[in-house]
Amino acid sequence: SGGNTADDNSSSNQNTNETTPPQPAPDQPTQEEINNSKEKLEQAKQGGNKDELSEAIKKDEELKDKGVKSSENEAANKSAREELAKNKEDYRKTIFEATQKKLTNNGVNKDELGAEAKTKFQKLENGEITEKSAVDEAEQEIVKEVYEKAATKKYSDLERRVNQALKVDKDKKKLEALKSELSQFINNSNYQAKKSSAEALMKKVEVTLQNNTSDGNKGEFP
Numbered sequence: 773s774g775g776n777t778a779d780d781n782s783s784s785n786q787n788t789n790e791t792t793p794p795q796p797a798p799d800q801p802t803q804e805e806i807n808n809s810k811e812k813l814e815q816a817k818q819g820g821n822k823d824e825l826s827e828a829i830k831k832d833e834e835l836k837d838k839g840v841k842s843s844e845n846e847a848a849n850k851s852a853r854e855e856l857a858k859n860k861e862d863y864r865k866t867i868f869e870a871t872q873k874k875l876t877n878n879g880v881n882k883d884e885l886g887a888e889a890k891t892k893f894q895k896l897e898n899g900e901i902t903e904k905s906a907v908d909e910a911e912q913e914i915v916k917e918v919y920e921k922a923a924t925k926k927y928s929d930l931e932r933r934v935n936q937a938l939k940v941d942k943d944k945k946k947l948e949a950l951k952s953e954l955s956q957f958i959n960n961s962n963y964q965a966k967k968s969s970a971e972a973l974m975k976k977v978e979v980t981l982q983n984n985t986s987d988g989n990k991g992e993f994p
Contacts, residue, residue: 773939774950776837783825783910790848793929794879794907794922794925794926794929795879795926796926796930796953796956796957797953797956797957797960797963798837798838798839798877798960799956800838800839800840800956800960801835801838801840805835805920806835806840806842806845807846809835809860810832810842810845810848810851810881811822811834812827812828812831812832813829813848813851813852814827814848814851815827815828816828816852816855817848817851817852817855820855821861821889822856822859823857825852825856825866825868826856826862826865826869827865827915828852829849829852829853829856829866829869829870830866830869830873832845832848832849832872833849833870834848834870834873834874834877836962837874837877837878837962838960839960839961839962840961840963841894849850852981855906857879857904858894860902860904861899861902863904864896864901864902864906864907865868865909866898867896867907867911868896868897870911870913871893871896871910871915872897874914874915874918874942875918877922877960878918878919878921878922879922879925879926880918880921880922880925885914885917885918885921886917888913889913889914891916892910892913892914893910893914895910895974896910896911896914897987907986919962919963919965920965922962922963923962923964923965923966924965924966926963927957927963927966927969927970927973930953930954930957930970931969931973932974933950934947934950934954934976934977937950937983938976938977938980940986940992942980944981944984947977947981950977950979951977951978951981954970954973954974954977954991955968958970958971958974970982971972
């Protein structure tokens with residue numbers, strides 16, 4: 773029947789999602805993006821409009837996913853949060869939405885979180901946590917784990933592709949592209965958990981690139 777078809781489709785879609793390779797580490801934000809985010813936070817704080825505060829905080833949190841920390845933005849973010857937290861429910865809702873978006877942006881499913889982080893995520897979602905300090909603590913724990921999981925996933929994928937490129941075809945263009953991806957990964961402050969592993973992988977790629985002169989036409993090593 774039609775119902776079965778829909779079920780089949782949805783289950784096959786889920787399977788597809790599970791096997792999708794992780795996205796590479798995001799490009800670092802430009803200084804302009806960082807400055808704009810800071811300005812929006814400051815303007816929202818001055819205006820005191822809860823929707824603008826919420827939006828500015830969420831956007832700034834997305835910027836953090838790109839792996840660059842700015843002390844000026846941190847201060848503006850903190851100040852905007854304090855203003856928004858005058859209403860506990862607005863604050864909880866905003867931080868939950870920002871945290872939920874971090875899972876999506878980093879390719880981590882909430883079911884992949886450890887028991888404690890998952891419990892805090894659920895409590896944050898259903899409003900069992902309302903005090904600002906408890907909301908912040910839950911957010912920090914969840915985000916820390918999200919970045920660790922994302923680092924592991926992205927690193928495993930990079931390692932697999934590097935080893936494949938080194939073993940199979942030693943395609944220079946492919947190795948150069950992987951080197952660029954590894955560089956972005958290493959420079960992303962969120963992925964410190966796998967930084968040293970990625971640096972070791974980078975050395976393997978660099979050594980191979982140095983030891984082989986390329987055939988200009990093919991972009992492959994002779």
